[in-house]
Amino acid sequence: MQQIIDFIIELDKLKGVTRKTRPLGLDRYENSAEHSWQIALLAASLAPFANTAIDIHRVIGMLLVHDIGEIDTGDTIVYAEGGWEERKAAEHAAVKRIFGLLPEAQGAAFLALWEEFEKGETAEACFAHAADRAMPVLLNLANNGQSWRENGISHDRVVKRIGPPIQAGCPALWEYLEARLETARKNGWFGA
Amino acid sequence: MQQIIDFIIELDKLKGVTRKTRPLGLDRYENSAEHSWQIALLAASLAPFANTAIDIHRVIGMLLVHDIGEIDTGDTIVYAEGGWEERKAAEHAAVKRIFGLLPEAQGAAFLALWEEFEKGETAEACFAHAADRAMPVLLNLANNGQSWRENGISHDRVVKRIGPPIQAGCPALWEYLEARLETARKNGWFGA
Numbered sequence: 001m002q003q004i005i006d007f008i009i010e011l012d013k014l015k016g017v018t019r020k021t022r023p024l025g026l027d028r029y030e031n032s033a034e035h036s037w038q039i040a041l042l043a044a045s046l047a048p049f050a051n052t053a054i055d056i057h058r059v060i061g062m063l064l065v066h067d068i069g070e071i072d073t074g075d076t077i078v079y080a081e082g083g084w085e086e087r088k089a090a091e092h093a094a095v096k097r098i099f100g101l102l103p104e105a106q107g108a109a110f111l112a113l114w115e116e117f118e119k120g121e122t123a124e125a126c127f128a129h130a131a132d133r134a135m136p137v138l139l140n141l142a143n144n145g146q147s148w149r150e151n152g153i154s155h156d157r158v159v160k161r162i163g164p165p166i167q168a169g170c171p172a173l174w175e176y177l178e179a180r181l182e183t184a185r186k187n188g189w190f191g192a
Numbered sequence: 193m194q195q196i197i198d199f200i201i202e203l204d205k206l207k208g209v210t211r212k213t214r215p216l217g218l219d220r221y222e223n224s225a226e227h228s229w230q231i232a233l234l235a236a237s238l239a240p241f242a243n244t245a246i247d248i249h250r251v252i253g254m255l256l257v258h259d260i261g262e263i264d265t266g267d268t269i270v271y272a273e274g275g276w277e278e279r280k281a282a283e284h285a286a287v288k289r290i291f292g293l294l295p296e297a298q299g300a301a302f303l304a305l306w307e308e309f310e311k312g313e314t315a316e317a318c319f320a321h322a323a324d325r326a327m328p329v330l331l332n333l334a335n336n337g338q339s340w341r342e343n344g345i346s347h348d349r350v351v352k353r354i355g356p357p358i359q360a361g362c363p364a365l366w367e368y369l370e371a372r373l374e375t376a377r378k379n380g381w382f383g384a
Contacts, residue, residue: 001368004237008327009334011233015215015226023207028220034207037229040256041203045196045298057249064232064252106237135200142201176193 007101013071020077020147021136032067032075035135039063043131049172052123062117062128065110069094078133079153079161088118120165130169133162134177141180145189152191155181199293205263212269212339213328224259224267227327231255235323241364244315254309254320257302261286270325271345271353280310312357322361325354326369333372337381344383347373 014036018029040063047056067075069091076087095114099107116125137158140148148158159181167174184190206228210221232255239248259267261283268279287306291299308317329350332340340350351373359366376382 001241001364004234004241005330005368007237008230008234008330009216011230012216012331012334015222015230016218024201024204026208030207031226033226033229034223037225037232037256038200038203038207040229040232042196042200044253044256044302045199045294048295048298049193049196057252060249060252060256061236064229064236102237103240106240110236138197138200139204142204172193176197 003101003103004106007098010071010098010101011068014068017067017070017075019075019136020151021139022143022146024139024142030139032070036064036067039128039131039135042135043128046127046131046170046173049170050123050127051169051171054123054127058113058116058124059128059131061113062125063131065095065114066117066128066132068098068110068114071098077147077151078136079151079157092118126165126169128169130166130173133165134170134173137162137177137181140189141184144187145184145191148189149191154192155185155190157192158190195293195295196298199290202263202290202293203260206260209259209262209267211267211328212343213331214335214338216331216334222331224262228256228259231323231327234327235320238319238323238362238365241362242315242319243361243363246315246319250305250308250316251320251323253302253305254317255323257287257306258309258320258324260290260302260306263290269339269343270328271343271349284310318357318361320361322358322365325357326362326365329354329369329373332381333376336379337376337383340381341383346384347377347382349384350382 014033015031017032019032019035021030023030040060043059043063044056072094073087073090099110116122117128120126120129140146206225207223209224211224211227213222215222232252235251235255236248264286265279265282287303291302308314309320312321332338
């Protein structure tokens with residue numbers, strides 16, 4: 001039991017890892033723990049729009065654990081250029097440390113979910129990536145492009161970076177977003 | 193698709209609903225969104241300690257949605273006396289409104305999870321309650337009783353209020369907590 005308690009207390013640190021988006025109407029930045037909660041529910045809600053049969057429970061599991069490595073590395077905005085391999089290696093080492101706090105079987109199960117998400121090869125991982133990538137876009141569309149403007153992110157960069165994974169994981173969602181991103185561009189909600 | 197987006201944007205408000213516990217090492221109060229994430233992972237980690245066979249996916253689903261009614265009502269500390277029926281009725285109305293934003297089948301599925309949790313009759317609901325009740329205790333045990341001291345909560349009140357549901361849902365967890373609560377009492381970590 002103590003191993004599980006040590007793990008869950010370690011997870012508390014993810015509440016202090018901040019992202020670049022602000023929750024709607026709040027002054028502070030969003031943290032990776034509440035983000036993980038929200039995308040788990042986004043994926044659950046979107047499940048009927050999946051292109052192929054998926055195990056939504058595995059999707060939810062992946063989304064709940066996918067950011068845990070940031071406890072050691074911090075969050076990196078998806079539009080960062082370069083350095084991804086090093087960051088992912090550091091996150092991998094971090095989750096091995098953190099899931100290693102647990103009894104072996106449970107730690108291995110979480111690690112398998114994390115690795116499946118990172119590899120991005122299964123239908124479930126692709127769907128999970130679509131939810132993860134879509135959420136900050138949806139928040140930006142709801143707050144006049146706050147993090148795009150603050151970080152100088154152009155419409156072109158958003159479309160190129162998040163279009164392919166969302167299209168691959170949930171085409172109906174990308175069709176919806178593409179139209180709204182075009183409106184946002186006309187509204188001047190992008191940086192750069 | 194627009195219905196799902198409206199729902200997920202509405203959920204953003206849960207990030208602004210604050211509880212009485214502070215994340216470890218942070219100055220601010222915890223919010224109900226990050227709390228929901230953490231207890232979903234606590235339940236997943238604790239699953240091998242369940243007393244009976246449980247569907248852990250339904251437990252996780254319940255924990256992800258159980259606090260959504262607080263978007264309209266705010267959080268109430270578990271040690272509040274009286275007024276629970278009114279608060280629960282208000283939360284029920286709130287989740288009907290919020291899940292009602294979704295396409296009917298998805299909204300009904302979330303509402304069924306919320307209601308199962310509230311009724312607390314199934315093995316899954318009991319296990320979910322144990323995780324929900326245990327988490328603030330675990331945080332208090334890790335921060336010298338911060339919310340107990342700030343809110344004048346006695347050892348006796350904690351044991352009476354959270355002992356039965358945790359014992360019912362996950363006896364091994366209660367056995368662990370009971371011993372740690374006794375140590376906390378000797379350390380003077382309670383209020384009142």
